[in-house]
Amino acid sequence: MDAKPDYSFEREVLVRFAHCDPAGIVYFPQYLVLFNGHVEDWFNEGLGIGYAHFIGERRCGLPMVKLDCEFKAPSKMGERLTLSLGVTKIGNSSIALQLRASAQGQLRVLSNQVLVTTSLDTNKSIPIPGDLRHALERCVAELGGLRTPC
Amino acid sequence: MDAKPDYSFEREVLVRFAHCDPAGIVYFPQYLVLFNGHVEDWFNEGLGIGYAHFIGERRCGLPMVKLDCEFKAPSKMGERLTLSLGVTKIGNSSIALQLRASAQGQLRVLSNQVLVTTSLDTNKSIPIPGDLRHALERCVAELGGLRTPC
Amino acid sequence: MDAKPDYSFEREVLVRFAHCDPAGIVYFPQYLVLFNGHVEDWFNEGLGIGYAHFIGERRCGLPMVKLDCEFKAPSKMGERLTLSLGVTKIGNSSIALQLRASAQGQLRVLSNQVLVTTSLDTNKSIPIPGDLRHALERCVAELGGLRTPC
Amino acid sequence: MDAKPDYSFEREVLVRFAHCDPAGIVYFPQYLVLFNGHVEDWFNEGLGIGYAHFIGERRCGLPMVKLDCEFKAPSKMGERLTLSLGVTKIGNSSIALQLRASAQGQLRVLSNQVLVTTSLDTNKSIPIPGDLRHALERCVAELGGLRTPC
Numbered sequence: 001m002d003a004k005p006d007y008s009f010e011r012e013v014l015v016r017f018a019h020c021d022p023a024g025i026v027y028f029p030q031y032l033v034l035f036n037g038h039v040e041d042w043f044n045e046g047l048g049i050g051y052a053h054f055i056g057e058r059r060c061g062l063p064m065v066k067l068d069c070e071f072k073a074p075s076k077m078g079e080r081l082t083l084s085l086g087v088t089k090i091g092n093s094s095i096a097l098q099l100r101a102s103a104q105g106q107l108r109v110l111s112n113q114v115l116v117t118t119s120l121d122t123n124k125s126i127p128i129p130g131d132l133r134h135a136l137e138r139c140v141a142e143l144g145g146l147r148t149p150c
Numbered sequence: 151m152d153a154k155p156d157y158s159f160e161r162e163v164l165v166r167f168a169h170c171d172p173a174g175i176v177y178f179p180q181y182l183v184l185f186n187g188h189v190e191d192w193f194n195e196g197l198g199i200g201y202a203h204f205i206g207e208r209r210c211g212l213p214m215v216k217l218d219c220e221f222k223a224p225s226k227m228g229e230r231l232t233l234s235l236g237v238t239k240i241g242n243s244s245i246a247l248q249l250r251a252s253a254q255g256q257l258r259v260l261s262n263q264v265l266v267t268t269s270l271d272t273n274k275s276i277p278i279p280g281d282l283r284h285a286l287e288r289c290v291a292e293l294g295g296l297r298t299p300c
Numbered sequence: 301m302d303a304k305p306d307y308s309f310e311r312e313v314l315v316r317f318a319h320c321d322p323a324g325i326v327y328f329p330q331y332l333v334l335f336n337g338h339v340e341d342w343f344n345e346g347l348g349i350g351y352a353h354f355i356g357e358r359r360c361g362l363p364m365v366k367l368d369c370e371f372k373a374p375s376k377m378g379e380r381l382t383l384s385l386g387v388t389k390i391g392n393s394s395i396a397l398q399l400r401a402s403a404q405g406q407l408r409v410l411s412n413q414v415l416v417t418t419s420l421d422t423n424k425s426i427p428i429p430g431d432l433r434h435a436l437e438r439c440v441a442e443l444g445g446l447r448t449p450c
Numbered sequence: 451m452d453a454k455p456d457y458s459f460e461r462e463v464l465v466r467f468a469h470c471d472p473a474g475i476v477y478f479p480q481y482l483v484l485f486n487g488h489v490e491d492w493f494n495e496g497l498g499i500g501y502a503h504f505i506g507e508r509r510c511g512l513p514m515v516k517l518d519c520e521f522k523a524p525s526k527m528g529e530r531l532t533l534s535l536g537v538t539k540i541g542n543s544s545i546a547l548q549l550r551a552s553a554q555g556q557l558r559v560l561s562n563q564v565l566v567t568t569s570l571d572t573n574k575s576i577p578i579p580g581d582l583r584h585a586l587e588r589c590v591a592e593l594g595g596l597r598t599p600c
Binding site: 216 | 323328329330332333336355356361363364365367369370371372374420423
Binding site: 022023025028029030032033036055056061063064065066067068069070071072074120123 | 472473475478479480482483486505506511513514515516517518519520521522524570573
C-alpha cells in the first residue's frame with residue numbers, strides 16, 4: 001500500500017536571466033532566494049498568514065539557523081522549476097522545512113532548513129505565535145503527518 | 151478627444167522580502183532586476199519570442215546602453231507592483247522602451263531604457279533580427295503607434 | 301592651462317563571478333550595487349561619516365530619486381574596475397553625484413545620480429544634516445569646485 | 451599540547467547596505483555570495499590560479515554539490531566580517547571546504563561545502579586539473595594537514 005502523500009505546497013517559477021551565472025545555469029545562492037520566496041508564498045497562500053505583515057507590522061523575524069542543500073543537477077535559463085515545501089518538524093520556537101526544486105521530472109535541489117521565530121525588537125527567539133502554530137498544525141494534519149526529512 | 155492608449159504589456163509582481171533594504175523598501179537596483187524580468191516576460195508572452203532561446207541558443211545579446219529612472223515614491227514589502235512596458239522607438243539595432251512600476255494607483259518608478267541587439271559571439275551590434283522586428287512592429291501597430299517617452 | 305582636476309574619490313573592485321550574467325559580462329544592475337557600495341565607502345572614508353551609523357542609528361535615509369546611466373562598454377569577469385565619484389551639486393536636501401566605472405583606460409559606465417536625505421521615521425525629506433553638509437563642502441572645496449556633469 | 455593550526459585563508463569584508471534585509475541584518479543568501487567571493491580570492495591569491503581564467507578561458511566549472519550552514523548569530527550593517535577558508539578533503543574531482551564568517555570574536559556562520567570540478571563544455575565532472583591539485587596539496591601541506599570538518 002502506498003504511503004500517504006507528504007504535505008506539499010507547490011508553485012512554479014521561471015529560471016530567469018537574472019538567476020543565471022556565466023556558466024548559463026542557476027547561480028546557487030539564487031536557489032536560496034527562490035526558496036525564501038516560496039516560504040513567503042506558503043505563508044501568504046498556504047498558511048493564510050501575511051508574510052509582510054508578520055515581519056513588518058508584527059515585528060516577528062524568521063531567521064534561518066540551519067541549512068543543508070544538495071545540488072543534484074543544474075537548471076538552465078528558461079526552464080520552469082517546480083518548488084515544493086513540506087514541514088518536517090514543529091518545535092517550540094522553530095520550524096523545520098524541506099524544500100525541493102525540480103524540473104522535467106528531475107530533482108535539482110533538495111534543502112532542509114530550520115527557521116526560528118524571533119522578536120525583531122529584542123532579536124531573541126520567541127515561541128511560535130499561536131495563529132502560526134495553529135496554521136502549521138492544520139497544514140500537517142491535512143495530509144496525515146509531517147514529511148520525513150531525507 | 152482622448153489619445154489612443156499606449157501599447158502596454160502589464161504584469162503584477164509581489165514586493166518580496168528579498169527585494170527590500172534595511173529601510174524596509176525596495177532597494178533600487180531590484181527595480182531594474184524586476185524590469186529586466188518584465189522584458190523577459192514580454193518577449194516570451196507578448197512578442198512570442200523565447201527570451202532564453204534568443205540569448206542561449208541564438209546567441210543574441212540585449213545589453214542596455216542607456217538607462218534613465220525616476221524614483222517617485224517608495225514601495226514596501228508585501229505590496230503588489232504593476233509593471234508596464236511600452237515601445238518608444240525601434241531603431242536599426244536598438245529598441246527603446248519605457249517601463250513603469252505602479253502600486254495603489256501611484257507611479258513609483260518611471261524608466262526609459264535603450265537596448266541593443268548584439269551577437270554574443272562577436273560582441274558587436276547586429277541589426278534587429280527579422281522575427282523580432284516583425285513582432286515589435288505588430289505590437290506597436292496593435293495600439294496605434296509608439297508610446298511617447300516622458 | 302589645464303583645468304583643475306575634478307574632485308574624485310576612487311577605489312578598485314574586482315569583477316566577480318557573482319556580478320556576471322550568462323553572457324559572461326557584468327549584469328547591469330550589479331553596476332548600481334557597486335556604485336552604491338562606492339557611495340558607502342566615500343561616506344566612511346572620504347567624508348568621514350559612518351554610513352551604517354547614518355542609516356542605522358541616526359535613522360537617515362538616502363534614497364535615490366533620479367538615475368541616468370550610459371553603458372559604454374561591457375566588463376568581464378576578472379577585470380579590475382576603477383570606481384570614481386564626484387559631487388556635481390549640493391542642494392537643500394539633495395546631493396547630485398557622478399559615478400564612473402573604468403577599466404584598462406576605458407570608461408565603461410557613466411552615471412549621474414540624485415540622492416535625497418530623508419528621515420526614516422517620517423519617510424519625508426529633511427535638510428542635509430549639518431555634519432554631512434560640512435563634509436560635502438570640504439570635499440568640493442579641496443579640489444576647486446563641483447564636477448561638471450556630463 | 452596545542453593542535454597545529456588549521457590552514458586558513460582569511461580576508462575581511464564590510465557588511466554593506468546591499469547585504470542587509472528589512473530586519474537590518476545580513477540576508478542569509480548574501481553570506482553564500484560572500485563565501486563564493488572568498489573562494490574566488492583564495493584561488494587568485496592563495497592558490498595562485500586565476501579564478502576568472504579558470505572558468506572563462508579554461509572552461510572549467512566549480513559547481514557546488516553539497517552545502518551545510520549553521521547561522522549562529524546575525525551580522526549587522528557596518529560590521530567587518532572575517533572570512534576564513536580551510537580545505538577539509540581533496541577527492542578525485544571534488545574539493546571539500548570549510549568556510550567561516552566571524553566578527554567581534556564571535557562565529558557568525560559556519561559552512562561546509564563540496565565543490566566539483568567540471569568541464570563547461572560537457573557539463574560532466576572531470577578530475578581536478580593537475581595545477582589545481584598541486585596548489586591544493588601545497589596549501590594543505592604548509593599547515594600540517596587538512597582541517598577537521600565540524
